[in-house]
Amino acid sequence: MSDPDSNAATAADHIVIAARSLTKAYEGLSVVDAINFDIVKGEVFGLLGPNGAGKTTTILMMLGLTEISAGTVSVLGYNPARSPLQVKRRVGYLPDSVGFYDHLTASENLAYTAKLMGLAPAERTRRIAGALARVRLSEVADKRVATFSRGMRQRLGLAEIIVKQAEIAILDEPTSGLDPQATLEFLGLIEELKTEGVTVLLSSHALDQVQRVCDRVALFQAGRIVLMGAVTDLARQVLGAGFVVEVEADGTGLARRLATIPGVTNVETLAADRFRMTADRDVRPDAAYAVVGANGSLRRLSVDEPSLEAIYARYFQNQTDSPGGTRHAA
Numbered sequence: 001m002s003d004p005d006s007n008a009a010t011a012a013d014h015i016v017i018a019a020r021s022l023t024k025a026y027e028g029l030s031v032v033d034a035i036n037f038d039i040v041k042g043e044v045f046g047l048l049g050p051n052g053a054g055k056t057t058t059i060l061m062m063l064g065l066t067e068i069s070a071g072t073v074s075v076l077g078y079n080p081a082r083s084p085l086q087v088k089r090r091v092g093y094l095p096d097s098v099g100f101y102d103h104l105t106a107s108e109n110l111a112y113t114a115k116l117m118g119l120a121p122a123e124r125t126r127r128i129a130g131a132l133a134r135v136r137l138s139e140v141a142d143k144r145v146a147t148f149s150r151g152m153r154q155r156l157g158l159a160e161i162i163v164k165q166a167e168i169a170i171l172d173e174p175t176s177g178l179d180p181q182a183t184l185e186f187l188g189l190i191e192e193l194k195t196e197g198v199t200v201l202l203s204s205h206a207l208d209q210v211q212r213v214c215d216r217v218a219l220f221q222a223g224r225i226v227l228m229g230a231v232t233d234l235a236r237q238v239l240g241a242g243f244v245v246e247v248e249a250d251g252t253g254l255a256r257r258l259a260t261i262p263g264v265t266n267v268e269t270l271a272a273d274r275f276r277m278t279a280d281r282d283v284r285p286d287a288a289y290a291v292v293g294a295n296g297s298l299r300r301l302s303v304d305e306p307s308l309e310a311i312y313a314r315y316f317q318n319q320t321d322s323p324g325g326t327r328h329a330a
């Protein structure tokens with residue numbers, strides 16, 4: 001990466017955020033410690049890790065809101081330290097607690113942002129109405145934000161990102177404090193942004209939610225990225241094999257046939273016609289094929305996908321079991 005600001009178009013084609021040895025130190029102590037990652041256009045990328053692991057600091061460096069101590073980060077081809085306004089124009093940021101003007105209405109708050117962007121009045125009105133409809137706040141468009149619940153504020157935060165037509169949305173613990181219904185709605189909105197090609201960065205402690213919407217995740221620990229990838233890849237690395245497939249079928253020598261399927265690490269016979277397989281991928285099609293090969297009949301086939309919670313718990317369990325041994329799978 002020579003001069004990120006000079007090749008904005010190339011970088012924006014594919015990799016939209018690239019961090020290289022990105023470091024933040026306070027008084028000589030690295031709280032983000034030489035991390036590397038690439039985020040591709042249109043992906044939903046999760047930042048996970050315990051409190052104080054460095055997620056928010058990483059986000060702030062991407063936004064040019066805190067100085068970078070060493071290394072680089074390129075956002076849409078721009079260096080946020082040198083071109084913070086270029087980054088701000090293209091990147092929507094929803095911090096943990098969104099700062100709106102409480103005495104203004106939802107529409108007025110969005111109008112303020114739209115005006116700052118230099119949008120013409122007609123375009124402002126059009127975008128604001130569209131964004132409020134998208135996040136289902138049209139009915140309260142003229143209510144003061146002071147009266148809004150946390151869920152409504154978070155949705156208004158997304159509306160602001162939509163008004164900006166941001167190419168990247170960075171969301172810091174966006175669903176914390178939301179009730180289950182509000183959470184589901186919010187996750188649905190994230191999925192909608194993705195379908196429109198918006199790249200989403202999501203920092204969260206809600207692992208089930210992260211698993212639901214994220215294509216890839218990075219697990220932070222003490223300022224370093226210790227695991228990074230799709231959940232199924234991490235399951236393979238951390239759990240060995242994370243898929244559990246249950247088969248209810250008869251057939252000659254079926255257990256033996258199931259055991260030879262590539263990716264299967266274990267077959268447990270639960271009953272004469274019930275088997276539980278552990279595998280590093282979803283082997284249901286192969287299992288069905290094996291039943292046919294065994295001249296059997298298939299009655300039930302189910303899969304439990306590996307959970308991010310299990311990966312997270314096992315990773316930190318392994319750390320406790322072998323102190324000093326931090327894995328670097330990234």
Ligand SMILES: Nc1ncnc2c1ncn2[C@@H]1O[C@H](COP(=O)(O)OP(=O)(O)OP(=O)(O)O)[C@@H](O)[C@H]1O
Nearest residue numbers: 026031032049050051052053054055056057058220
């Ligand atoms: N201004 C500062 N001065 C000194 N240390 C700081 C400062 N800001 C953050 N830190 C430290 O940097 C570390 C990383 O903090 P950061 O907020 O990035 O963590 P996080 O992963 O986002 O945590 P959380 O899950 O609690 O939001 C913490 O140890 C924090 O105390």
